[in-house]
Amino acid sequence: GAGVSQSPRYKVAKRGQDVALRCDPISGHVSLFWYQQALGQGPEFLTYFQNEAQLDKSGLPSDRFFAERPEGSVSTLKIQRTQQEDSAVYLCATGRDSETQYFGPGTRLLVL
Amino acid sequence: AQRVTQPEKLLSVFKGAPVELKCNYSYSGSPELFWYVQYSRQRLQLLLRHISRESIKGFTADLNKGETSFHLKKPFAQEEDSAMYYCALSGSSSGTYKYIFGTGTRLKVLA
Structure with missing residues (x-):
């Protein structure tokens, strides 16, 4: 079956714009993670969902970042009033439990 | 912390060399350790995890709690092993879902 998909694959935003990044998990996967990966760095944890419940949002860098997964399937990461330091690859990973992660291809965000 | x-940001070895x-870690609880790999133009994928104690593509990793290390080893490197490798830990056994990744090591296997 299809793997984790993310859209858009590339996004260019002007500083101050709001963006929304989408993650479509593998069917049946209850766990969903969001990560931010800056150039030359490893993925940095942002938030974790188990079904529709956001169990850990300790990695969200500011209140401009918001994630939701209202029906326990598709998730959206929203960044308000984007800043240049938000430029990164945003990765989504899903799994049957919190111990397994299948990664999506990522969304590359560039804030000008 | x-x-x-x-x-190592970059490690170059010749084909057939070990x-x-x-990977070293610092964690106050009982972490679970993983190695992830990203081949060129592919997505990040799990290579192995310490609790399964398995060998994948000839790679092994042993958790050394005394030295807080989880080094990844392979006795004979192949060209197709060239990739980016990330070590990661999870605190799920301690009740947190946060994963912490290292900055990665690029492995280049030379012919």
Whole structure:
């Protein structure tokens, strides 16, 4: 079956714009993670969902970042009033439990 | 502080030579350790995890709690092993879902 998909694959935003990044998990996967990966760095944890419940949002860098997964399937990461330091690859990973992660291809965000 | 350290940004070895990718961690609970790999133009994928104690593509990794290390080893490197490797830890056994990744080591296997 299809793997984790993310859209858009590339996004260019002007500083101050709001963006929304989408993650479509593998069917049946209850766990969903969001990560931010800056150039030359490893993925940095942002938030974790188990079904529709956001169990850990300790990695969200500011209140401009918001994630939701209202029906326990598709998730959206929203960044308000984007800043240049938000430029990164945003990765989504899903799994049957919190111990397994299948990664999506990522969304590359560039804030000008 | 909770941290995963991969001291080498780049490791170059010749085909057939042994490989060791270093990973040290700092964590106050009982972490679970993983190695992830990203081949060129592919997505990040799990290579192995310490609790399963398995060998994948000839790679092994042993958790050394005394040295807080989880080095990745392979006795004979192949060209197709060239990739980016990330060490990661999870605190799920301690009740947190946060994963911490290292900065990665790029392995180049030369012909």
